[in-house]
Amino acid sequence: MKQSTLLAGVLLATSALSPAFAQEANVTIVLGEEPDLVEPCMATRSNIGRIVLGNISETLTELDVRGDEGLKPRLAESWEMVDDTTWRFHLREGVTFSDGTAFDAADVKHSFERAGSDQITCEISRYYEGIDITPSVVDDLTIDFKTDPAQPILPLLLSLLTIVPSETPIEFTREPVGTGPYVLSDWEPGQSITLERREDYWGEQPAVTKATYAFRTDPSVRAAMVATGEADIAPSISAIDATTDMDMAYPNSETTYLRVDSAMAPLNDIRVRKALNLAIDREAFIGTILAEGTQVATAINVPTTLGWNPDTKAWDYDVDAAKALLEEAKADGVPVDSEILLVGRTGNFPGATETYEAIQSMLSEAGFNVRLQMVEVAEHEQYYSKPYVQDQPVLVGAQHDNSRGDPVFSMYFKYHSDGRQSGIDDSRADELIEKATAATGDEREALWSDLFGYLHDEVVADVLLFHMVGHARVGEAVDFTPTIATNSQLQLAEIGVK
Template identity: 65%
Template sequence: MTLRYLIAGALLASTAVSPALAQDNTDITVVLSEELDLVEPCMATRSNIGRVIMQNISETLTQLDVRGDAGLMPRLAESWEDLGEGTWRFNLRPDVSFSDGTSFDAADVEHSFARVFSDQITCESARYFADTELSFEVVDDLTIDITAEPAQPILPLLMTLVTIVPSETPMEFVDEPIGTGPYVLSDRAIGQYIQLDRRDDYWGEQPEVTSARYVFRSEAAVRAAMVETGEADIAPQITELEATNPATDFSYPNSETVYLRIDSADAPTSDLRVRQALNHAIDREAFIGTLLAEGTDLAVAIVPPTTLGWNGDLEPHAFDPDLARQLLAEAEADGVDVSLPIEIIARTENFPNVAEVAEALTQMLTDVGFNATLRMVEVAEHEQYYSKPYPESEGTRLILAQHDNSRGDPVFSAFFKYHSEGTQSGIADPEVDDLIERATAATGDERSALWSELFAVVHDELYADVLLFHMVGHSRVSERLDFRPTIATNSQLQLSEIGFN
């Protein structure tokens, strides 16, 4: 199947638009590409959940300014200070209440982190702290000391990842999230919609949006059409093909990196030459301006170029199918069974044209001699393959995924993607482990240099994964709204940032 054929098929796909949804004044409708499988606050760092929950229902101690240059800003913590020896003191905002009427205090912060790290549930945000042990001391109701071991110089930035829940929240996933945010989940019809309504007793400034209904449509053309006809107000994710109206359509460099995660513990990908062959089999340039938008960058790291420690000396692995075939032949001559099956697992609606991209990748691997197949799965099933323990298989699996890092430091990516104990790592290398641990504890130029060295090792020496693209996002926004997408729009959509024209 050629790339041209895949693109043609993508352009023909569409479904009927459903009847109009009622809207009134400051009520809005948001049409998303995939439904939430969970409404659990500790999972809000996963993009499909974060778009609804993060900073709308549930808030964090700190937040990063992605619309200006204010950097790290207060949210539930008014201020913080470094007490030395790995301990930071956070001074909490007074007169804050949860949507159930209970008061927010330091005990809620301690409990929220206890849930994140509990062995009774598996929380997405825990992955970012996998190499750091945190301990807590409640000084008083509005003061809490948090100690990181080893010392974590950017601990306040890490606080942007954990949403705060009441102390009474059980150690299990919840269906009715309680938060301090400006909205409450008021209704949910699984498979149809989620409704958020504004709280009258919110501690902060009242947002202009009074309610938001989230609906789900898998086809980008349908999402774009719904905004055009007034059935929806925002489609955060459409394709370049639909982005034809300068008055409503916006492109923006987002913080997502698309890649294929390789498990180097499996045969045949345990052999370096096989991993090299995977990288040289892919014609990355062929996707840009066809299935992926113009402006998409070829990736050489798991993080975007705006990240600390970016290594400008790295080059994308060249498309060289003859070299890929040669590497496979050399591995086979040394006894590696290169005929073992390689299954690509991709998440439906993960990004625009994901199915067509996955099909083209599978074909490219097949063309150089890999026994490659493709399986598209929903988000919950994808998670079973994306995170440890990985299911056993004959041969191996390549996980097509999109990783977000909008916070500017590799600490939000490196450990769980590359450390031996990382929950989504496909390698186990002592040098990599050491680099990650030293970089995490370092500051200034040393921190930047260590991250840069790590990127070079995983890309040029280990071929740890198949890095593909730094993505460009496209959104359609109704002309009645005052809103522009940012680098964070794919992972969170703060309703408080939306105004009306």
């Protein structure tokens, strides 16, 4: 984007109260991470989803995070089970993509198959790992999904499937075509991304006509941009900066943790994994680097998730116990002195670098040989998803978002032996995941609860850290309230212009 164009957009955004700009509702949103892609099938990655999901690309169903409607129609108007393993979806008529082509069942089928293709590595597909799902077109506006095993919550699972035209090639795109209310009109790498409202959108027109996304890694800079009127919304600022009446705290659904690759020594020894957990003073972060209200985590999902196990207790902070475990393992020949690489994602959350620096210090004090490496999101992926970098033992610092309330959105790809981001190979965990995924009602809840306890207490699968609290700064020219989903999705239609 040329500087003059960007300046004009900023002036419009900061003059939204003026009658002269009443017909042009332009906003500027400042984010901590620039997306490396604007590919719809990658929209479950937070830095991409905040721009793409619900704005450029839409899904069949949508979870109501602002009210109590539960699962709502979006591109599908209704759905029902036709037998124990088949769901039928009835699609919305009269919907068009931004390229003018009509939306139909063939697009849904192609979108699902494209997301799962081994020719590209789509983030969305990880949520369907371990389930055999076969879409089949019934007619232009009807599609069936047959599953093995049975999937009682398939309509909820499909709330993540972004729909693209059937002509979309099986390769990543820089020019996404969707059915959403906005189109990507400009992308200047390193500077900004601009979305403009579609006048031919099938649904209700949002108030925002144009959105410019700016990218600043420093949360204090993001907060200052809103304070000075250079931006309208900073959905993620630090707790330290959240001191004005423009700032809002909100419980998000992110869990911060260290993923342990237990296939490599010394991390393949449970005593070493226990020592990692004992060496970190989690409480010391709360109210200092991280916000008051942050909770110490005992599971990869937040406490409101189905099956969350209240009997699972957080690890004590005990450096002496950690040292003793390392000495015991060393006496048995475990190479506890090996260098362990701690990889953190720059800008993943406010205070990320400071958090991982403190963790490195705590682990070093307990006797670990840890080297910290902070990386951008694209490089982070090579450590976070298989095939892993295997030249040395690695701890991957990451956040996991599950705002949909069921562990099925987490457990297979995080903990199953074949999961794309799993650091363990455990037959009991595999069995619990497979049974819970197909179960319903009380049985489903009990199985997930058993799994949470087993992973934490008996496998010691990872180093769980925190359930996070988010802070957003919202300028006076707009009306916006963050939700549990704001860290992963920010629909422009939810923004009002005063």
